Amino acid sequence: MPDTPNPILELRGVSKQFELQGQRVEALRDAHLRVHKGEFVCLIGASGCGKSTLLRIVAGFESPTVGEALMWGMPIAGPGPERGMVFQDYGLFPWLTVRGNIAFGPQSRGRPAAEVKDTVERFISLVGLQRFADAYPHQLSGGMKQRVAIARVLANDAEVVLMDEPFGALDAMTRERLQDELLEIWQRTGLTVLFVTHSIEEAIFLADRIVVMSPSPGRIESETAVLLPRPRDVVAADFNDMRGRLSQQLHSHHGRKAA
């Protein structure tokens, strides 16, 4: 990615330490990252290498111990609607229907009722949940819940969508379908996406750029631009080449420390 000015997100030397039973855990060390508007960036790496920590710092749930996290050049002071998070465990409000969950953000921000209603209907059809608009989360399948979680963030005018292994708990078929839909929404709306995954294949399929991280201490190891044309073919030769290279990179530090 060319280093054009004004990244939408920027991490400058971000480190994060946690105190865990008297011990100091270095979850993230000296991370530098620039993400440009409209980019789709995947974070990949062994368990415990700080992917979630990085995402949570960008979301504003955690603040860096050292360094700065910036959005449009301004320090990130806390969570906000311009940075929507899609949790792996969905984080839907169980007492609200699909409609209510999607309306939650716009309502909280004091949008007029008529506008909220319009927005909700628009995003319900965007994620294809018209028939389940009045169902409660416990009545939905995992894939449907994940759609609600995505719609909820998009309906709230998020510029940046942060996704922490959003499809990790889904079966392969549902995952592939949601990947396709996510790409379609991303291309249509010009969102910026920061996406954590364990799957090399998922990363290559989705990303403009893949950030490889390694554990103990968690840090950014390398970045790889994915220049394959879209829609990408997972069985194409160059896709496979890339998978091989990334796999090697990942395993070179897997060997040192058990994941």
Next chain:
Amino acid sequence: MSLLLEAGRAAPAAAEPASKPRAGLLARLGNPLLAIIFPLGVLAIWHFFTYGQKYSLIPPPSEVAVALYDLTFGGIFDDAFSRTLHVHLLASLSRVYGGFAIAAAVAIPLGLLIGRVAVVRRVLDPTLQVLRPIPVTAWLPLAMIMFGLGPRSAFFLVCLGAFYPILVNTIFGVRSVDPRLFEAASMLGCQDTAQFYRVVLPASLPAIFTGLRLGLGFAWVVIVVGEMTGVQTGLGAIIMEARQLSRTEIVICGMIVIGIAGFISDRLVMLLGKRLLRWSPNFA
């Protein structure tokens, strides 16, 4: 296209309630049948050991049934108990629900505050924890000094009995809201006080409801104790009075009525819970 596919695949799950009655027909007929076997057995044994016994201290079921009829409608014995059930029942009902309502009105807001505001928790929680193990009955003498002999003491005890289950469950409900939901709310633009109304309150509603249900059950337990001293009306009073007159069949009538009234009031609360908490898999 793919959306339709998945929607179709997941449809049976959502449509499940519709197919339930058919599968549950046997269970629906079977459950009351099963539930009635045991009481019938008890009734039979009771009858067998008491009926026709000249000096039995416990009256046979048939005598209790007649007494219950007389207590409700009169026209058989025409004594002090005849046709007085509605008076006692109403008296007890008003104390149970009155005391319960006051307990709920204090315990829910207090529980929300203790659960949510650390300062309030630190000030009040230790005291409440020490007071909690004291059985409600131990308060009786003190209640009689503070409120005098009579219905006001009973009212106070009911209040106290219902208070703790509601308080404890409310605090528990507030404390156990999934932290993820706070994160979700704040990243959607809902912060601070708004979170209280839009997240804490709805999320702790099932626990609050459990507390209400337990509290009401307790209120029924306590009412009898409360009414046993110096109160003229109420189901506890009638039991006490009948005991002094050795009218054991009336004592048993009182017990049966309390059982039924408590059961019905619990069902009503459950029904309300099902309406209000349709979203919760534990209530729906």
